[in-house]
Amino acid sequence: MGSILNKPQQWWQKIKGFFKRIGNFFTYDVNPEKQELATEQPPKPGKDASWYQRFIFYFNVTIGSIKTLLLIVISAAIIFFSLVVGVGLGYFASLANQEDVPSYQSMKNQIEDSNESAAFYFAHNDKLGNLTTDLIRTPVKSNEISPYLKKAIVATEDEYFYQHHGVVPKAISRAMISDITGVGTQTGGSTLTQQLVKMKILSSETTFKRKAIEILLAVRLDNYFTKSQILTDYLNAATFGRNNKGQNVGGVEQAALGYFGKHAKDLTLAESAFIAGLPQSPSVYTPYTQSGSLKKDVSAGLDRKNTVLFRMYRHNDITKAQYNAAKKVDLVSEFQAKATPEKENRGYGYVYNLVTVEARDILIDQLIKDDGKNVTKVRNSKEDYNTYWNQADQLLRQKGYRVYSTLDRNIYDKMQTAAKQYAPYLGQSRTSTVTDPVTQQPTNFTEYVQNGTVLLDNQTGSVLGFVGGRDFNKFQLNHAFDTKRSPGSSIKPMLVYGPAVDNKLINTQSQIADFPVSFSGYFPTDFGQQVQNRFISASEALAESYNIPAVNIYNALGKGKATKTYMEKMGIRLSNKEYSELGLALGGTKDGLTVLQQASAFSTFSNGGEHVTPHVIQKITDPSGKVLYKAPETKKKVFSKATTYIMQQMLSGVVQQGTASSLNNGQIPFSTKNIIGKTGTSNDYRDIWFIGSTPGITMASWIGYDNFYGHNYNLDESASDSNLTYWANILASVYRTDPSIFKLSQKMTKPDDVKEANVLASTGTLPGSVDYEGSAARVNSGAKVKAYYNDSDAKAVSYKFGIGGSDKNYRLFWQNYFGQSNDYAVTSTYTGKTVRSKSAEVEDRYYYSNGSYGTYGSFGTGTYSGYSQGNYSGNTTTRSTTGNGTAANNNQLYNQYGTNQYNPSNYGGSTTYNTYGTTGTGTTGNTRTTTNGY
Structure with a gap:
C-alpha cells in the first residue's frame, strides 16, 4: 500500500493514458509517414511482461478493432442513408413531374x-x-x-397550422423513414392541410x-x-362519430346538433373542446x-376533452381560469336524448345496389393495380381483399365521385x-310456416315465382335495363346478376352447336342420331323421357331442343376439348x-349461370360472332370531371362470319317453328323473323x-323459385309458355319506348x-349409292332441302351418314328407307332404369322420411346431393330422374355468399343466395340439376 502512495505521479500518468486511449475511440490520428491509423497496436509483450502490460496490450487491440469496425459501419450507414435519401428525393421528384x-x-x-x-347517373347524364x-x-x-x-x-391537431406552408418537414422525414424501414406504418403528424387532402382528394392509404x-x-x-x-x-369534412340517432356525423354543424342540440356557432368552450x-x-x-343510445361509459371522450383544453391552455388560446372552469362542466347532462332518424323512401333499390357493387369492384381492381399487385391473388386473400374493399368503399362514400351507368x-x-x-301469371305463390333463423320463432313465409331479366x-355490351326480381322491398336478391x-x-x-358449325362438324342439315343410347352408363333422353328413334337434322334438333342429338354432337366434339375456348371467350x-x-x-x-352471362354469351350470334364484355358502369369521374375509369371496349372474335350466319338461320327456327313458336301469336309488335332465340328448361321445371x-x-x-327454408317448389308444365x-x-x-x-x-x-346445296332431307347428303344388304x-x-355449309362442300351419301347412332340404328333407318315397315321414327318413352354415371361414385339410396321410404334416384352425371344437415331427409315420393345433373335436394337451404346474416325479410345488398342442394355437413352443395327439357 505504501509503495503505491509513494508513486502517485506514475499512477496518474497511467490513468491519463487510459482515458486518452478511450478518447481515441472516436477520433482519427493519422501517422503522416505510414498513413495508418494511430491505433496501430504496439509490439506484443514478451514472456516476462507483467499482467498489466498484457492487459493494456489486449485492451488496446480490442478497442482498436471495435473502433475500426464501428467507423466502417457508421461510414456505410451514412453512405447508405445518403443513397436512400437521394433515391427517395429522386422518386419524389419523379412523382411531382408525373402528377397532373x-x-x-x-x-x-x-x-x-x-x-x-x-x-349515380342513368345513361344520358340522368341523375x-x-x-x-x-x-x-x-x-x-x-363565421358560423x-x-x-x-x-x-x-x-x-396542428399547432403550427398558421406557420407552415401545408406540410411540416419533420413529418415528411418521418414518413420516408417509416416507409423505408417499415417501422411505424401509421405515419401520423399530418397537418390539417394534409388531412383535408386525404379526406377530400386522396384515399387514406399510407403508401409512399x-x-x-x-x-x-x-x-x-x-x-x-x-x-x-x-x-x-376541414371542419366541414371531418367525421365526428355518431349522434343521438345513431347516424355517422360529418362536419361540425351536425356534430353540434347531434350532441348538444345547438348550432356550431353557439358552442361553448367545453363543448368545442369535446367535439x-x-x-x-x-x-x-x-x-x-x-x-x-348513450354509452354506459363516456369517460374516454370526456378525458379527451380535458386533453384538448390543456393543449389550448398551453397554446395560449385560453386562460388558466377558463381552462379550470371548462374542465368542471358536466357535459353528460348536455348530451341529447336518443331519437329516431327519419326514414328515406325511394325507388330504384336494385339499381342502387347494382351500381354500388359494380363501381366498388372497379375501384378495388384499380387500387390493387396501382399498388403493383396481382388482382387475382389479392381477391383470393380474404385479408388483403377486405383492405382494398374498405378503401374502395371509403372512396365512394367520401370523395364525391360521379358514377355514370x-x-x-x-x-x-x-x-x-x-x-x-x-308477374302474377308466372306461377302460383307458396306460403308455409317456417322457423325464422334469427328469432327462432314460427312465421309465415311466402315464396313467389321470381324473375330475372337483362x-x-x-x-357495345352496355346493359340498357334489367329486372332484378318481384319486389325489392321484400327480396333484395338481384336475380339478374347475383x-x-x-x-x-x-x-x-x-x-354445342356454335362450336360444331365452326369446326365444320355439322351443317344445317347434318343428321344426328336420336335413339336410346348409353354413354358408360349415362342414358340421356329428350324432354319427357322421350326418344325420337330417328335421325334428325341439326336445325330441327336445335329448334325442338332435342337432348340426345346435342349429347351426340358434344361427344363427337371431344367434350370440352373443342368447346372450352369458345365459352371462355364469351365470358x-x-x-x-x-x-x-x-x-x-x-x-x-x-354452379349454374347468371342471366347476365347468358344474355352476353348469346349476343355473340347477333354481333357478327364477336363477344363484347358486358358492363353497367360507363365511367367514373371525380368532382372536377377528371375521368378515373372508362369502360374498355373489349371485343373478342369467337365465331367466324360463316358460323354466325349459319347459327342465325338455325336459331331463327327456334322462334319460327320450334319451342318458342308461341311468340308468333301477335305478342311482338314486329315480325318475329327479326328474332333469333333459345329456350331452356331444367329438370322438373325448376328453371x-x-x-x-x-x-x-x-x-x-x-323464372323459378328461390326455394328458401328447404322448400322444393317447381313450376308447372305451362311455365315455358x-x-x-x-x-x-x-x-x-x-320497343314502344325506343324502337x-x-x-x-x-x-x-x-x-x-x-355455301349452299340441295340435299336429301332424310340423310342430309347429296344423292348417291350405298351398299345395302350386299348390293x-x-x-x-x-x-330435298337447302343446307348451309361453313366453307365446305356437300358430301355424297354414305351408309353411316350421321353423327352418333349404332349399327342397329342405321340398319333400322335403311330398312325403313327402302320400304320395310318398322319402328323407325316412332317416338317412344324411356321406361328403363335410370343409371348414374360412373363418375358419380355413389349408389342409389333409400332414406326414411315421415314414416315411409322413398327412393332418391340419381341423375345422369355429377355428385350425389341428397343429404341435409347430416341426415337422410327429404320427401317421400320416388324421384323419376333422367338426363344429366345431380339430384336437387328435397330439403334445400339457402347459400350465402356475402357476409351479412340471412334474414327472410331482408336479403340485403349484393349478398348472393343459391338454391341448389345441400351436403351432409349442412352446407350448401350448390350442385347441378338435371336438364331434361327444352
Missing part, C-alpha cells in the same frame, strides 16, 4: 363539395341520386363556427406514393387557399352507440312496369370436370329460360364462304 397539376377550380370543387357520397349512407353533413361558413372550436382543432402525392397537393392547396378557407373546409377531440378516434370518443331510365322503368303487370346492347341457376338447354347454341368459365361430362350439353353445370335477340339487342329472362309471354310483354314495352335500339333494318348478309342401292328419293 390540379387547377384552382378543380381543387376548390373537391374540397368544398358537400355531397361526398358518390352520385339517379347519391350513394345511400348514414353519414349526415351540413356545410357551414367560417365557434371561435373556440377553431382554436381547439388547431391546438389539438400516396404520401408523396399528398404532400405535393397539400403544398399546392396552401398556396391556393387562405388558412381560414382550409380550416373551414375537437373526436376526429382522432371518433368511434372511441363518441358518446353514442349505433342505435343512438349504361342503364336507360325510361327503358328500365318500362321493364319494371311490364314485369310487375305480368337487356343488352349487342354492339344468382346462378341451371341454364338448361339454353346453353346448347354456345356450347363463361367452367371447370375441366364439368367439360368432361356429357351432361354439360344439356346444362348440367355445377325456365328464354334468350331472344335482334340485330341490336339481346334480352334473356329466367308463361315465360315466353312474360318476355314478349317486356320486349314490346321496350331504334332494336336495329331491325340491319340484317346480316350471307358471307362468301357460306349397291341407289339413294335419291324423298324430299
